[in-house]
Structure formats: C-alpha cells, structure tokens
Amino acid sequence: MHVYADNAATTKMSQTAIDAMLPYFDKVYGNPSSLHSVGQEAKEALDAARETVAECLGCEPREIIFTSGGSEADNQAIVSAARYGAKKNKKHIISTAFEHHAVLHTLNKLEKEGFEVTYLDVRNNHNITAQQVKDAIRPDTCLVTTMYANNEIGSILPIAEIGAICKEAGVPFHTDAVQAVGHLHINVKEENIDMLSLSGHKFHGPKGVGALYVRRGFPLVNVIEGGAQERGKRAGTENLAAICGMAAALKDACSHMDENMARVAAMRDKLIAGLSQIPHSALNGDPVNRLPGNVSFCFEGIEGESLLLLLDAKGVCASSGSACTSGSLDPSHVLLAIGRVHDVAHGSLRLSLSEYNTDEEIDHILKAVPEVVQYLRNMSPVWRDLQSGKRQYIL
Numbered sequence: 301m302h303v304y305a306d307n308a309a310t311t312k313m314s315q316t317a318i319d320a321m322l323p324y325f326d327k328v329y330g331n332p333s334s335l336h337s338v339g340q341e342a343k344e345a346l347d348a349a350r351e352t353v354a355e356c357l358g359c360e361p362r363e364i365i366f367t368s369g370g371s372e373a374d375n376q377a378i379v380s381a382a383r384y385g386a387k388k389n390k391k392h393i394i395s396t397a398f399e400h401h402a403v404l405h406t407l408n409k410l411e412k413e414g415f416e417v418t419y420l421d422v423r424n425n426h427n428i429t430a431q432q433v434k435d436a437i438r439p440d441t442c443l444v445t446t447m448y449a450n451n452e453i454g455s456i457l458p459i460a461e462i463g464a465i466c467k468e469a470g471v472p473f474h475t476d477a478v479q480a481v482g483h484l485h486i487n488v489k490e491e492n493i494d495m496l497s498l499s500g501h502k503f504h505g506p507k508g509v510g511a512l513y514v515r516r517g518f519p520l521v522n523v524i525e526g527g528a529q530e531r532g533k534r535a536g537t538e539n540l541a542a543i544c545g546m547a548a549a550l551k552d553a554c555s556h557m558d559e560n561m562a563r564v565a566a567m568r569d570k571l572i573a574g575l576s577q578i579p580h581s582a583l584n585g586d587p588v589n590r591l592p593g594n595v596s597f598c599f600e601g602i603e604g605e606s607l608l609l610l611l612d613a614k615g616v617c618a619s620s621g622s623a624c625t626s627g628s629l630d631p632s633h634v635l636l637a638i639g640r641v642h643d644v645a646h647g648s649l650r651l652s653l654s655e656y657n658t659d660e661e662i663d664h665i666l667k668a669v670p671e672v673v674q675y676l677r678n679m680s681p682v683w684r685d686l687q688s689g690k691r692q693y694i695l
C-alpha cells in the first residue's frame with residue numbers, strides 16, 4: 301500500500317485544476333498585457349481567476365495580487381508594512397516564535413536593518429492568545445504578522461480576535477494563511493485582515509503560484525521590479541496556466557469545504573487516538589484548535605529521520621516537521637518553540653492528510669508507526685538507558 305501523508309509539504313493536483321490549466325499552454329497563450337484579441341482572451345481568463353480567488357476570501361478582485369507562491373507573498377507583505385512603518389518612525393513588529401521561514405527570515409533581515417521584532421511565546425497550548433498580541437502592541441508597532449495555522453503542528457491561531465485588536469489599535473495585520481486557505485473558512489473582511497498570503501500547491505493546485513490579498517489602499521512595495529503587471533505591484537508576465545489552475549483548485553476546495561473538513565478531521569482524530577497509545581509519546585500542537593489534516597507527535601528515544609525512512613519502506617510518506625528544515629540536523633524551530641527539548645524534538649513525526657486519503661490508509665499507518673517506533677527503540681542506546689533508569693524519561 302502506498303500512503304501519501306505529507307500534504308502540508310505539498311499536495312497532488314486535482315483533476316479539476318489540471319483540466320483548468322491545459323487550455324493556457326497552446327490555445328489561450330496570449331500575454332494578458334497585449335492589446336490584440338489573443339492577449340485580451342488571456343486577460344479575461346486572468347480577470348476571472350482573480351474574481352474566483354477574491355470570492356473565496358471575501359474581498360474585491362482588485363485586492364488580489366498574484367505571486368510566485370506563499371514565500372513571495374510573505375516577503376512582499378512584511379517588507380511593505382516595514383517600509384510604510386519606517387516612514388512614520390515605527391520600527392516594531394510583532395510575530396510568533398513558530399512562523400514559517402518565509403516570515404522568520406524576512407523578519408531577521410529587517411532586524412539587521414534596525415527593526416525590533418517581538419516573537420510571541422507559543423509554549424502555552426502550543427498556540428498564542430489574542431491577549432498576547434494586545435499586550436505586545438506599542439505606539440511604534442508597524443505590523444502584526446502571525447500565521448493562520450501552523451504548518452508543522454497544526455495549531456490554528458485566533459485570527460479574528462487578533463484582527464479586531466489590530467484594527468482597534470490601528471496596526472496593520474498580515475497573516476501567512478498558506479496552510480489555512482482551502483482548508484478552513486476564511487473571510488478577510490470579517491476577520492479584519494489587512495494582508496494574507498496563500499499558495500496554490502497546498503490545496504491541490506499547481507506549485508510556483510500564490511497570491512497576496514492586500515486591503516485596498518495599503519501601500520505595497522514591489523519585491524520584483526519591472527513591468528506594470530498586477531496594478532504595478534508585481535512585475536513579470538503572469539503565469540496564466542498556473543493562476544487558472546490555482547483558482548480552479550481553490551473554488552473546488554471552497555465549495556466542498558465542510559464535507560472535506562469533516563472527513564479529514566475524522567481520519568486525523570482516529571490517528572491521534574491510535575498513536576497516543578504509544579508509550580512515551582506526545583501530541584504536538586493545539587489539541588482543540590487544530591487543522592483538520594494535521595497529526596504531529598514526538599516519540600522519545602528515536603530519531604525522526606530513521607522513522608521516516610522505515611515508514612517510507614512500508615509505503616508511508618510522512619515528514620519529521622517542515623520540508624524546509626529536512627536535510628539539516630537541527631531540530632525544528634517550531635518544536636523547540638513549543639518547549640520540546642532537543643532529544644525529544646528529534647523524534648518527531650508529522651502526518652498531514654487530505655481528502656484523498658482513505659480509512660484503509662489510516663489503518664495501515666496505525667499498524668506501521670507503532671511497529672517502526674518499537675523497532676527503532678529496540679536498537680537505540682538512548683532507549684536502553686531510559687529503560688534501565690540511567691536516564692530519565694521526559695515524555
């Protein structure tokens with residue numbers, strides 16, 4: 301059996317999204333900026349895609365800028381707010397300790413330029429509260445940027461409450477909603493979000509395409525300079541096929557949202573209940589406010605990398621945390637941020653599900669993981685020391 305349980309890293313494209321892309325390679329191949337009929341046909345498709353995305357988020361089409369993905373959208377949103385703040389001598393930013401690297405590395409760059417960043421603590425409930433944001437706001441705060449839902453441990457943040465607080469304080473609010481769009485009900489106006497990043501490949505659309513929602517009137521600065529595409533805010537000929545594929549995938553996801561959420565969450569809960577039976581294990585992430593597809597555990601006394609390789613041999617594709625940090629020996633910054641010590645953080649497993657998974661696959665995972673954990677523990681010197689009492693269990 302082959303089980304793909306790494307949907308937080310990327311998803312397979314839906315047939316709907318593939319079909320939506322195909323005409324734009326050789327039939328509607330014009331440049332949307334060209335004035336002739338071939339170009340105008342492409343322009344119409346671009347406008348229609350923008351309307352679809354706007355409708356799914358509850359905003360106006362003119363508030364959507366297409367980008368190369370979630371990372372670019374995050375960079376542009378954060379840099380824009382920083383530049384705007386600096387003009388008014390406001391150089392303080394509020395974020396969280398468990399953001400995606402697209403946000404964290406952009407913030408690190410700004411810190412080197414003299415911005416001060418408050419990273420909210422996420423050890424309590426593996427989440428933040430809106431009160432933490434409220435308490436951190438200062439007169440010189442120019443941006444609050446918190447993710448909508450965490451890609452490694454699945455915690456869903458109190459976005460509407462944070463939005464209300466930011467609105468009241470007059471502080472721009474950006475959210476990296478890459479894990480949430482297409483998976484959770486979102487309305488940027490009701491939630492008082494000023495900027496939101498999304499990415500096509502996290503909801504069965506194509507890779508290399510995303511979007512930034514920007515509240516009308518917010519002064520965006522360009523990350524990519526050049527032509528006047530995207531209202532002059534993002535240069536470069538539009539990747540029309542990808543944009544149309546993403547819009548189709550998003551429409552599909554939004555129109556089946558409730559049924560997908562219910563089915564995926566039921567599989568998630570079965571996995572969590574089953575894997576919790578493994579001794580000396582711990583669930584990572586908010587147990588209540590949690591992405592429908594996220595299962596994240598730490599198992600004491602094992603190495604996550606070996607776990608992944610052995611699971612792969614049993615047909616299960618999973619991850620130890622973020623695809624972006626695999627390949628490095630450092631444990632995930634997210635697991636450290638929620639308070640897992642290094643040894644425990646190394647023994648992590650993330651299973652991220654989608655509506656394409658089946659109950660049979662969940663049963664297969666529930667058989668494979670305990671077997672592999674036991675096998676690795678039997679070979680582990682650390683586990684031997686834990687069992688003999690030479691070392692104390694943490695979990």
Ligand SMILES: *Cc1c(COP(=O)(O)O)cnc(C)c1O
Nearest residue numbers: 369370371400402451478479499
């Ligand atoms: C995947 C992901 C990104 C990056 O999106 P890309 O389109 O791959 O650049 C950013 N933030 C989060 C939370 C993600 O899960």
